[in-house]
Amino acid sequence: MTAYLKLDHIDKVFTRGAATTEVLKDINLTIEEGEYVSIIGHSGCGKSTLLNIIAGLTRATTGGVLLENREVNSPGPDRAVVFQNHSLLPWLTVYENVKLGVDKVFAKTKSRAERDAWVMHNLSLVQMAHARDKRPSEISGGMKQRVGIARALAMEPKVLLLDEPFGALDALTRAHLQDSVMALHQKLGNTILMITHDVDEAVLLSDRIVMMTNGPSARIGEVLDVPLARPRKRLELATNAAYLKCRQRVLEFLYERHRFVEAA
Amino acid sequence: MNMTATKIEVETATPAATAAPVVALMPKRPPRTEAYARMVRETAVRVIPPLVVIALLTLIWELVCRRAGSALPPPSKVFKDTKELILDPFFDNGGIDKGLFWHLSASLQRVAFGYSLSAIAGIALGVLVGQSVWAMRGLDPLFQVLRTIPPLAWLPLSLAAFRDGQPSAIFVIFITSIWPIIINTAVGIRNIPQDYRNVAAVVQLNPLEFFAKIMIPAAAPYIFTGLRIGIGLSWLAIVAAEMLIGGVGIGFFIWDAWNSSHISEIILALFYVGIIGFVLDRLIAGLGKVVTRGTAQN
Ligand SMILES: Nc1ncnc2c1ncn2[C@@H]1O[C@H](COP(=O)(O)OP(=O)(O)O)[C@@H](O)[C@H]1O
Ligand SMILES: [Mg+2]
Numbered sequence: 146m147t148a149y150l151k152l153d154h155i156d157k158v159f160t161r162g163a164a165t166t167e168v169l170k171d172i173n174l175t176i177e178e179g180e181y182v183s184i185i186g187h188s189g190c191g192k193s194t195l196l197n198i199i200a201g202l203t204r205a206t207t208g209g210v211l212l213e214n215r216e217v218n219s220p221g222p223d224r225a226v227v228f229q230n231h232s233l234l235p236w237l238t239v240y241e242n243v244k245l246g247v248d249k250v251f252a253k254t255k256s257r258a259e260r261d262a263w264v265m266h267n268l269s270l271v272q273m274a275h276a277r278d279k280r281p282s283e284i285s286g287g288m289k290q291r292v293g294i295a296r297a298l299a300m301e302p303k304v305l306l307l308d309e310p311f312g313a314l315d316a317l318t319r320a321h322l323q324d325s326v327m328a329l330h331q332k333l334g335n336t337i338l339m340i341t342h343d344v345d346e347a348v349l350l351s352d353r354i355v356m357m358t359n360g361p362s363a364r365i366g367e368v369l370d371v372p373l374a375r376p377r378k379r380l381e382l383a384t385n386a387a388y389l390k391c392r393q394r395v396l397e398f399l400y401e402r403h404r405f406v407e408a409a
Numbered sequence: 410m411n412m413t414a415t416k417i418e419v420e421t422a423t424p425a426a427t428a429a430p431v432v433a434l435m436p437k438r439p440p441r442t443e444a445y446a447r448m449v450r451e452t453a454v455r456v457i458p459p460l461v462v463i464a465l466l467t468l469i470w471e472l473v474c475r476r477a478g479s480a481l482p483p484p485s486k487v488f489k490d491t492k493e494l495i496l497d498p499f500f501d502n503g504g505i506d507k508g509l510f511w512h513l514s515a516s517l518q519r520v521a522f523g524y525s526l527s528a529i530a531g532i533a534l535g536v537l538v539g540q541s542v543w544a545m546r547g548l549d550p551l552f553q554v555l556r557t558i559p560p561l562a563w564l565p566l567s568l569a570a571f572r573d574g575q576p577s578a579i580f581v582i583f584i585t586s587i588w589p590i591i592i593n594t595a596v597g598i599r600n601i602p603q604d605y606r607n608v609a610a611v612v613q614l615n616p617l618e619f620f621a622k623i624m625i626p627a628a629a630p631y632i633f634t635g636l637r638i639g640i641g642l643s644w645l646a647i648v649a650a651e652m653l654i655g656g657v658g659i660g661f662f663i664w665d666a667w668n669s670s671h672i673s674e675i676i677l678a679l680f681y682v683g684i685i686g687f688v689l690d691r692l693i694a695g696l697g698k699v700v701t702r703g704t705a706q707n
Contacts, residue, residue, distance in 0.1 A: 202607050220610040232604040236626040236701070245622065246612045280702075300612070 148175040149336055150199070150304050154208035157194055168194050170362040172208070174355060176304075181330055181337045183347040185395060186357030187403070192340045193229070195357075196308050199338065200226050212303060222250045225297035226306045230313060231289040233281040239292050240277040243267060246300045267299040268292070270329060287318035294326065298333070307339040311346065320379065323350060331376055344399070348391045349379060356398045366403060369394055482673050490673035505657055505665065513681060515657040516647050519575075520689075523582025524643045528636060531587045535594020535635070536624065545595070556588030560646035564653060574654035578647060585646040586639035590632070597631025598624060626701075633697030640693045644686045 157169040168191040176182050186192050197203040199210050201220035209216050212223065225246070233242045243264045251260055268274040271291040281289055290310055297305055310326075311319040327350060330337055341347050347354045351371050358366040371391050373382065382388040467484050474483035482490065498510035537544050538552075563584050567577040601624065609623050625632075651660025659678055666674035 200607075200611065202610060220607075221613055222611060224611070226607070226611055228604055228607065230604065232602075232608050234605060234608065234623070234626070236629070245608075249612050249614065249618075 149178040150176040151211040155205045156207045158206045167362045170364050178336055179334045181352045183339045183341055183351040184355045185341055185347045187359055190357050190360040190363040193308055196306050196340055200224050200306055222300035223303045225300045225302035227293045227297045227310045229308045231293045233289055235281050238278050238280055243296045243299050246296055250300045267295040271295045287314050305335045305337045309340050344395045358403050487673040487676050491677040512659045512662045516659045519578050520643045520647050523579040527583045527587040531590025532594050535591045536598055539595035539598025560585040561649050578650045578654055581650045582643045582646050586643040589638035590635040593631045593635030597628030601627045629701045637693045640689045
C-alpha cells in the first residue's frame with residue numbers, strides 16, 4: 146500500500162495547569178491517494194483533535210503527520226478543512242468566502258479572471274452559484290455547509306478534511322449533501338478524511354472506516370474495509386448484504402465493545 | 410431608525426428593478442405602496458409621542474417661569490431674546506462675537522480632530538492589548554485606573570504641557586474618549602472565534618491580511634460600541650474644556666453668556682449642544698450598522 150497521508154505514532158496530551166489529559170494514544174494510519182476514509186467514535190474521544198493535528202492547527206505531542214512522505218506540522222491549503230459549524234466569515238458574501246482562499250492559493254498561478262472563474266466553478270460544483278452575492282446569514286445551514294465544501298475544494302487540497310460536516314443538518318438535507326459529496330469524490334477523485342458519529346453515513350461514503358475507542362487515551366480500535374462498488378445508491382444499499390454487514394460491525398464496535406460509558 | 414429603513418428599501422429595490430423584466434415589476438407595485446404606508450405609520454408611532462411630551466413640557470415650563478420674578482426665562486422669552494441668533498447663525502463681527510454656526514463648527518472641528526486621533530490610537534492599542542496576553546497583563550490595570558479620571562482633571566496638566574489652549578482641548582478630547590475604544594476593541598479581539606482563526610490559518614493569511622480581513626471585521630461590532638461611547642465622551646469633554654480655555658467654541662459661548670447674564674442664550678446653546686450630541690451618536694451608530702452589516706448576526 147502506498148502511503149499518501151501517514152499518521153505516525155501520534156500521541157496528544159493536553160496540559161491545563163497541573164492537570165494533564167492524554168487524549169490520543171499511538172495513532173497509526175496510512176491513507177492512499179483518492180481514498181475516502183471515515184473516522185468514527187463517540188463524542189469526546191478525540192476525533193476533532195486528531196483532525197486538527199492533521200490540519201496542522203494543533204501540534205501532536207509526539208509523532209507526526211506525513212503527506213507524500215513530507216512532514217507537515219503547520220496549517221496549509223493542501224489540507225483544507227470543512228469545519229463542523231461551517232465557519233464562513235459572516236461579513237463576506239458566499240463568493241468572497243470562497244475567493245479568500247483562492248486568492249491566496251492561486252495568487253501567482255492564476256490571473257484575476259481565472260481566479261474568478263475558478264471560484265464560480267467550485268460554487269457550481271456544490272450547486273451554490275446562484276447564491277454568490279448572499280451573505281452566510283441569508284442562506285440555510287445546508288447551503289452554508291455547501292459553501293464550506295466549495296471553499297475547501299477550491300484550494301485544490303491534497304487531502305480534504307471534513308469534521309462532522311453534516312452533523313448539524315436535518316436528515317433530508319444531510320442525505321442530499323452526502324450524495325453531493327459522494328458525487329464530487331467520484332468526479333474529482335479527492336483524498337478525503339471525514340469525521341462522523343453517524344454509522345450509516347460512514348458506511349455509505351467510505352472506502353474504509355476507522356473506529357476509535359473511547360477516551361481518554363483513545364486508540365484506533367479497528368479498521369473496516371467497505372467492499373461496496375461505486376457509485377453507491379442509498380436506496381439500493383438498504384437491502385445490500387455487504388452494506389448491512391459493515392453497518393453491523395461498526396454498531397457492534399460502538400455499542401457493545403466500546404460503549405459510551407457516560408451515556409449509559 | 411427610519412433612515413436605515415429607507416436605505417434598505419432603496420438597496421433591495423435597485424437590483425430588482427435592473428435585473429427583472431418589465432412584467433415582473435407590475436405585481437411588485439402594490440406591496441411597495443403598502444410598505445410605504447407601513448413606514449409612515451411606524452414613523453408616526455415613533456415621532457408623535459416625543460412631540461407630545463415636548464409640547465407638554467414646554468407648556469409647563471412656560472407656565473412655571475412666566476410669573477414675575479422667576480429666575481429662568483420662559484420659552485417664549487427665550488425665543489424672543491435669541492431670535493437673532495437663531496435666524497442668523499452666520500454673522501461674524503470678529504473676535505468671539507460670531508454666530509452660533511461658527512462656535513459650533515469650531516467645537517466640532519476640535520472634536521473631529523481629537524476623536525480621530527483617539528479612534529486610531531484606541532483601535533491600535535486595543536488590538537495590541539487584545540492580541541497579546543502580556544500587553545494585556547501589563548496595560549489593563551493602568552487603563553482601568555486612567556479611564557476613571559474626569560476629563561477636566563486632565564486640562565491643567567495638558568495646559569502645562571502644551572502651553573496653548575487649542576492643543577490642550579484636543580488632548581482632553583483624546584484622553585477622555587480613548588479608554589472605551591481601547592477596552593472594547595480589546596474585548597472584541599479576544600472574542601474572535603477560534604473558527605475564524607482556523608480559517609485564516611488554513612488559508613495561510615499573513616499577519617497583515619489577518620488584521621484587515623479577519624480581525625477588524627470580526628471585532629467591528631465591539632469597536633463600534635467603543636467608538637460610540639467615545640464620541641459621546643468627546644462632546645462632553647469639549648464643551649467643558651472650552652469653558653475654561655476660552656476663544657471661539659460653543660463651550661465658551663455658554664460661559665460668556667453666563668458672564669453677561671444672557672440666560673436665554675445659554676438655553677439656546679444647550680439646545681444645540683444636545684441636538685449635536687445626539688446627531689454625533691446616531692452618526693457613529695449608523696456607520697457601525699453599515700460597516701458591521703452581517704457580522705452582528707453571528
Ligand atoms: N484545547 C484543549 N485543552 C484541553 N482539552 C481539550 C482541548 N481540546 C479538546 N480537549 C479534550 O479532548 C477530548 C477530545 O475532544 P474532541 O477532539 O473535540 O472530541 P470529539 O471531536 O471526538 O468529540 C475532550 O475530552 C476534550 O475535553
Ligand atoms: Mg468534534
